Amino acid sequence: MADSDQLERPAPDARPQRDWAAALGTQAGTARKAIEPDLLRTDLYVKGKTVHNKRIDGPLRRFKWAVMLVTLTIYYALPWIRWDRGPYAPDQAVLVDLAGRRFYMFDIEIWPHEFYFVAGLLIMAGIGLFLVTSAVGRAWCGYACPQTVWTDVFQHVDRFFDGDRNARMKLDAAPWTAAKTVRRLAKWSVYLAIAFWTGGAWIMYFADAPTLTRDFWSGEAAPVAYATVAVLTGTTFWLGGFMREQVCIYMCPWPRIQTAMLDEKSLIVTYKDWRGEERGSLKKAAKHPERYGDCIDCQLCVAVCPTGVDIRNGQQIGCITCGLCIDACDRVMREVGRPRGLIDYATLEQCEAEAAGAPAQPAWKALLRFRTLVYLGVWSAIGAGLLFALGTRAHTGLTVAQDRNPPFMLLKDGSVRNAYTLRLRNMEARPRAMTLALEGLPAGAVMWTEAVSLENAARAQSVTVPANATQVLRAYVMLPPGSHADGFAFRLTSDDEQGETARVETTFAMPGDDQ
């Protein structure tokens, strides 16, 4: 818990370390030694400090707005998109139908036996995080992570109700008057409304959205729907409204994994200390221009930070690389007439080079790295493999389970009957006529099912398999007296232009087989 203290505390030696190992650690390296005796005496229960980040405008803030708009729109609106699949399948574009055991995603429909597609997507998501980290550092943390997006939303709610940074700090410190109570209750109500909408949107992915909405409000939805909404409302309210950056710093494993993945070639938000140090106000700098650097120590970069870190202390786990401090510093630099980029996206390697006098490099050059290309290759290969599998998968399937008890049945005339439970799978969203046939049995062997009676028994029969379903069919196969068979196969062929075939080998049990 002592970490939160460190984050707020300017290091005694404010000059950040250029030693990578130390810079990539949780805190500026030399600060540790100075803090240690203090740290040992720290109270075990450090109180979290609320971050009141100041409003800032700039290109990165606008980009963040755009990402927020896109991600939230996707999250809230996606389940409401309709997608016509004909009369035999749901018309919701994205639907995780757990009860019916189908995943629908636009034109793709995943069956339970194809769960490897979902596994593949998850692997792609995992490698995608590596890819993004390798290419653009913690961009996920800074822009797209739900925790970041919802924290951003709630911070804007704060701003709407309580004003900007200073007003909020003042109100926080103020005694609990009636006015403050009303304000807080109003703000928390909005928190709760957003949280509820967030939880409510989640369940829409798991059932037909309009129907579920109706059922939800009329009290007819499944208990699990209400429970899910309650849990997600609670977590959104608490994690987005109150925990905020503490989730990133203390709870989330991803920042810790990323600290292991970042290296000197990773794009991070950096304070260019060789340019900024020694910090001093404009007035001081005017007096001793040779002594002071570009940083006027206005603290705006700290004020705008949504996680409350001071980027001038170097790279740290609390920095989600959202770049709002870049916007802030660029504005200040413009106002004081100094070049932009005192705080900027750069790699540590680039910082070294620049400190040694090399020209600044555009940030995109950091994208082209061998490691990034390897990740991209693996990621694309898995994606291409999944697409190939998706394009070539059969929409017809057959499984055969032979009756074990009894394994065979002797009939009056001495013929032998075996029973099989067949599952005929039709993955098309329309009923399909299929032909079920016996292969490899001696003459006289016949088959009958519930659909085709014993009188009409033959070596092949037509079955209409319902749309988007697996039909269970009990089939009897009979051999005339005196004939013998070991193995044979069922062949299922779709009687349409696809002409798909599924063939399953099985056995035929006879009296005396087991002796």
Added chain:
Amino acid sequence: MANKRIDEPTGTETVGHEWDGIEELNTPLPRWWLYTFYATIAFAAVYVVLYPAWPMIDRATGGTLGWSSRGQLAAEMRAADAARAGIRAEIAATPIEALPANPQLMQAAVAGGAAAFKVNCAACHGAGAAGAPGYPNLNDDDWLWGGTLSDIQTTITHGVRWDAAPETRINLMPAFDGMLDSAELDAIAGHVLSLNGKGKPSAAGAQLYADNCAACHGPGGGGMAAMGVPALNDAIWLFGGSAADIKRQVGNPRHGVMPAWKDRLDPVTIKMLAAFVHSRGGGQGPAPAAAAAAPQAPAPDVASAKKAESDG
């Protein structure tokens, strides 16, 4: 215990004990742990009031909710019965011959019958309904008392040779031991086997069969289904098909007995059992034709499509 002091390096108080120079710091519990612990105490207090908790002399305290595991089971069974009530009423209202015309109802009846079979019938007829010597196989196409749905229903309802049921299926084969000597019994057994293309036919055997057996079993051994007389010219033998088995059965016939289930099971369960037995592959009568006429009912909408078996 007066040795409590503040430990210099850590700034934490000690618990005050000291063993051979080893002291223990009085480090506080993590607060979340402490609160969780308090929460469990509060939970326990509420639980003790609501649920059975304190063991008394012969039982535990009841708890204000009146919950018991027996009661929960009973409630679950009631709920299951309630859930089945609709389909059971439908089955009750449908004559058994009409069941196959309604595939969904038939399917439900077969499923219900399969469950009831395991509980009531499997002990004698086997889990796979394949029977055992003396207990008929229900999968084959040989029926002593008829293999249509209503025949099977009647047999289950009234039992076989069940004295307490006036309408029970009953027949008796006389014991020929004593009336015929061993050689004659052998001759009859040989003739019976020859009806099925096995064994050695003999003039004596044929004559003895015609005199003693043909009245019931028919001159060709075709049996008499209305009386439950088994056919002797097929491949299926209830008490064994060797010459010795047949000789023993002619000399001292054994007769199977099945209880009348009307006293133990309700009519709907019996109907479902008959449907299940009929569905095992040997069912006779108008049923197969009717089943074939009924369409496989491709589901007209999503809801019923889901009712079809839908796992991969």
